Amino acid sequence: MPAGRPGPAAQSVRWPPPLLSLLWSALLLCVLGVPRGGSGAHTAVISPQDPTLLIGSSLRATCSVHSDTPGATAEGLYWTLNGRRLPPELSHLINASTLALALANLNGSRQQSGDNLVCHARDGSILAGSCLYVGLPPEKPFNISCWSRNMKDLTCRWTPGAHGETFLHTNYSLKYKLRWYGQDNTCEEYHTMGPHSCHIPKDLALFTPYEIWVEATNRLGSARSDVLTLDVLDVVTTDPPPDVHVSRVGGLEDQLSVRWVSPPALKDFLFQAKYQIRYRVEDSVDWKVVDDVSNQTSCRLAGLKPGTVYFVQVRCNPFGIYGSKKAGIWSEWSHPTAASTPRSERTGPGGGACEPRGGEPSSGPVRRELKQFLGWLKKHAYCSNLSFRLYDQWRAWMQKSHKTRNQDEGILPSGRRGTARGPAR
Amino acid sequence: EDPQSDSSVSLLPHLEAKIRQTHSLARLLTKYAEQLLEEYVRHQGDPFGLPGFSPPRLPVAGLSAPAPTHAGLPVRERLRLDAAALDALPGLLDAVRRHQAELNPSAPRLLRRLEDAARQARALGAAVDTVLAALGALGARGPGPEPAAAAAATVTNTAAGIFSAKVLGLRVCGLYGEWVSRTEGDLGQLVPGGLA
Numbered sequence: 001m002p003a004g005r006p007g008p009a010a011q012s013v014r015w016p017p018p019l020l021s022l023l024w025s026a027l028l029l030c031v032l033g034v035p036r037g038g039s040g041a042h043t044a045v046i047s048p049q050d051p052t053l054l055i056g057s058s059l060r061a062t063c064s065v066h067s068d069t070p071g072a073t074a075e076g077l078y079w080t081l082n083g084r085r086l087p088p089e090l091s092h093l094i095n096a097s098t099l100a101l102a103l104a105n106l107n108g109s110r111q112q113s114g115d116n117l118v119c120h121a122r123d124g125s126i127l128a129g130s131c132l133y134v135g136l137p138p139e140k141p142f143n144i145s146c147w148s149r150n151m152k153d154l155t156c157r158w159t160p161g162a163h164g165e166t167f168l169h170t171n172y173s174l175k176y177k178l179r180w181y182g183q184d185n186t187c188e189e190y191h192t193m194g195p196h197s198c199h200i201p202k203d204l205a206l207f208t209p210y211e212i213w214v215e216a217t218n219r220l221g222s223a224r225s226d227v228l229t230l231d232v233l234d235v236v237t238t239d240p241p242p243d244v245h246v247s248r249v250g251g252l253e254d255q256l257s258v259r260w261v262s263p264p265a266l267k268d269f270l271f272q273a274k275y276q277i278r279y280r281v282e283d284s285v286d287w288k289v290v291d292d293v294s295n296q297t298s299c300r301l302a303g304l305k306p307g308t309v310y311f312v313q314v315r316c317n318p319f320g321i322y323g324s325k326k327a328g329i330w331s332e333w334s335h336p337t338a339a340s341t342p343r344s345e346r347t348g349p350g351g352g353a354c355e356p357r358g359g360e361p362s363s364g365p366v367r368r369e370l371k372q373f374l375g376w377l378k379k380h381a382y383c384s385n386l387s388f389r390l391y392d393q394w395r396a397w398m399q400k401s402h403k404t405r406n407q408d409e410g411i412l413p414s415g416r417r418g419t420a421r422g423p424a425r
Numbered sequence: 426e427d428p429q430s431d432s433s434v435s436l437l438p439h440l441e442a443k444i445r446q447t448h449s450l451a452r453l454l455t456k457y458a459e460q461l462l463e464e465y466v467r468h469q470g471d472p473f474g475l476p477g478f479s480p481p482r483l484p485v486a487g488l489s490a491p492a493p494t495h496a497g498l499p500v501r502e503r504l505r506l507d508a509a510a511l512d513a514l515p516g517l518l519d520a521v522r523r524h525q526a527e528l529n530p531s532a533p534r535l536l537r538r539l540e541d542a543a544r545q546a547r548a549l550g551a552a553v554d555t556v557l558a559a560l561g562a563l564g565a566r567g568p569g570p571e572p573a574a575a576a577a578a579t580v581t582n583t584a585a586g587i588f589s590a591k592v593l594g595l596r597v598c599g600l601y602g603e604w605v606s607r608t609e610g611d612l613g614q615l616v617p618g619g620l621a
């Protein structure tokens with residue numbers, strides 16, 4: 001390949017020549033420049049062919065007309081780059097059959113298939129072309145994170161260095177090996193969880209660390225990330241809990257009961273799973289999260305609004321699996337399940353409001369403290385179920401007795417006393 | 426030439442159905458071929474796709490465009506030429522796809538269209554062969570393109586570069602469109618009622 005004079009930072013083509021030859025042997029091509037009968041076009045060749053250059057570098061190229069055709073001359077030839085005619089002052093004739101071009105401070109390639117530099121005859125017909133690849137070498141990929149779904153596979157994601165913009169096609173290859181023995185392996189299933197991700201579907205060892213890294217390569221060079229070391233057991237996630245059911249708790253207007261099943265894929269191993277619940281009112285986007293749901297498959301939501309539809313989701317963290325000390329990775333949230341709290345039977349200003357009346361336990365701070373007390377009991381007293389049940393019974397009794405007292409005392413909706421028949425409390 | 430007299434033997438219903446079906450397929454592939462060409466030029470960059478872009482019409486060994494005299498041939502002869510071209514196209518389209526996989530690896534839709542086009546050309550060629558066989562015309566196809574595999578394996582001038590590969594790919598996509606369109610036209614003359 002004849003060499004032009006590249007700019008100071010120009011690099012020679014690094015794209016493997018044998019690969020290109022292989023492509024050409026599979027491609028059916030005629031010789032470029034064989035004129036069609038009657039076309040009248042002279043043939044030419046551009047040098048260098050398909051160079052690779054750094055952004056900001058310069059390029060000197062030549063278009064040489066084949067001299068075997070009578071009358072062939074470089075007089076009147078001109079250049080275009082990506083379809084735009086280049087200013088004539090950038091070109092000059094070297095001799096009768098060669099037109100030179102000097103380009104400085106090149107911008108990054110407009111498309112990954114290369115910028116099209118074309119030599120034209122006076123009549124505009126195309127004599128020859130060359131594709132320029134102008135860009136940057138890759139920077140080090142970073143921020144590798146991996147997770148295993150039910151200990152069966154491993155998916156990793158990473159961030160390309162320099163936000164990925166090299167103007168050249170950059171190939172990313174995720175590599176992995178067992179830390180103390182074994183050969184390098186290359187991940188093969190890319191883009192499974194976004195553009196910079198790869199999935200290793202099988203044949204992964206447990207209880208032994210892997211080393212994982214990413215190599216980025218383009219025409220201008222390569223870069224390698226730092227190595228991430230992990231044991232598959234330390235990055236396990238699982239499926240969302242199935243069969244999430246949300247139901248009312250008798251007539252209690254501010255509570256809903258949530259039940260679910262442990263994710264079946266890990267149910268034989270999940271001795272210490274954690275769960276989280278989140279819920280929101282139907283027409284709200286704000287989720288409330290219940291965080292302190294440890295290794296159990298039911299929970300009661302309290303302090304809810306009566307007569308309101310709630311959406312509920314549950315997720316699972318299989319931490320501590322096989323004795324792993326790491327935090328574990330939360331599953332996706334389960335599909336939303338909806339249920340509504342019973343409507344309040346009390347009337348009053350605002351109808352259906354669940355603000356407390358006299359004699360009822362106040363909401364807000366008291367309820368909060370009560371919840372904290374019950375949470376403490378759950379951890380230390382081993383009789384949490386009993387406490388909740390008793391609390392519910394007490395609340396139901398309080399509501400009933402409040403209703404009865406209001407009727408006895410003839411308290412009107414406005415709060416004024418009517419004709420009272422008994423002493424006020 | 427009266428196309429109906431060319432099929433003067435009354436067509437059996439199943440043959441008529443096959444002709445209609447193949448004609449419909451050719452019509453559909455003509456539309457797909459236009460889409461393939463649009464997708465192809467989009468990924469090669471300007472001047473490909475610019476109005477007035479006129480690259481060298483590089484001859485593709487093993488396949489040429491339908492000759493100007495094609496329309497004047499008997500319909501069976503036309504269909505034989507159509508079938509021969511459709512036989513050569515899959516190998517060429519595969520070769521273009523392999524090159525584009527290196528040149529435009531982030532263009533999955535283009536690569537898929539090229540793969541589909543190869544498959545579709547094969548299917549249409551087989552369907553045209555079936556019609557020809559039913560018409561008793563499947564004999565010698567006469568001078569036609571080289572066998573597809575041999576054509577696709579021809580070693581080229583290694584001085585040719587990526588730009589000429591882009592131009593060649595454009596030529597192959599163009600030939601694919603020309604031949605499926607030509608097949609649609611030729612089959613249309615066999616459809617009872619003389620659909621164009």
